[in-house]
Amino acid sequence: MLPAQWRPARAVVRRSAGSWTLQSTLHRHGLGPVAGVDEAGRGACAGPLVVAACVLRPGDGKRLAGLTDSKLLSPAVREEFHRLITRHAEDYAVVVIPPAEVDRRGVHAANIQGMRRAVAGLAGPPGYVLTDGFPVRGFGRPALAVPKGDQVAACVAAASVLAKVTRDRIMVELDARLPQYGFALHKGYCTPVHAAALAEFGPSAEHRYSFVNVSGAAAIRAAVEDAEALVHNGDLMPEAVSAESAVAGGVEL
Known part of the structure; x- marks a missing residue:
């Protein structure tokens, strides 16, 4: 173990400081870029499970002011954030897992695999991965499970918007067919x-x-x-x- 005087200062993250604080802290300590990962449709009994990974630019807090858990946003606001995120995000990837695969793997296993696929689908490997709620291994990068991550970490909230809007659009298309x-x-x-x-x-x-x-x-x-x-x-x-x-x-x- 390193002597106390050689150890780096502990990073303190205060939840009250806003949803960009965790990402900014990781960046300051050389652990960026930071990818947030979230899914939509886990509890649905029809339609696909959709998983997204998103890397936001550190300076986009003002442009994306009000970004939070997609379930807390109205459909119109979600659509507007989806437009902003897809236009301005540093990187993002969306994975659509069909019902048959959910049945074959089970919801949880399909979700975990989808998260890994979404992170692997990013144009460049992230330095750190934040997941919403429960820990996930297998990213090939350090990862942290963040309770209520889609309300605490902006990049996780962005991933939740990408996943939710993508899935809702798919369900509207299915409605036209069924x-x-x-x-x-x-x-x-x-x-x-x-x-x-x-x-x-x-x-x-x-x-x-x-x-x-x-x-x-x-x-x-x-x-x-x-x-x-x-x-x-x-x-x-x-x-x-x-x-x-x-x-x-x-x-x-």
Whole structure:
């Protein structure tokens, strides 16, 4: 261990000093550029998981004043920040992970892998990586998990905006193709409106079948379709065909 007089002064970061303080402190200690990483769609049962990494220019605090967690911003403000970030950021990368990959890997594993891919997709390797909430290894660079990172660190907030706006745009496009689910309204999250659409129409190819509500809806829909086939063949009375009767009939969820 180095003698006390040879050790560098401890870097003190005060949360009250603003969301650019952590990035600025790391830069001052020669650990830049600093990449923030965040995702959108982790809890949704339909649509992709989107992960973004972003490196902001140290002097852009004034230009991006008010930047924070994308969920705390209105859609119009998010879109404006997305425009500013994509125009002025030093570097950024966005990774879109389709539902089938989320199902195959699991949400958490897909998220971690997406974060690594997003950082690897930057034009140049960062000196340091900040993640939102939980620690992630495998960046090939020092990394720090920051509680409420998208409210504390501007580069993480920027990544959250990039991920959220990208994903919302995808869900609006899916809504045009699959209007019965209302994706433009709820963006694939498990709202009562979405649950009602799942019960009525069953899940689509854009749903995540590893989620219990989706797999349950798929099982019910399959039971109803089997019953409808029996009705068509004259082996079952029509009044027996409904989602409720499928559940009562012992469909395993």
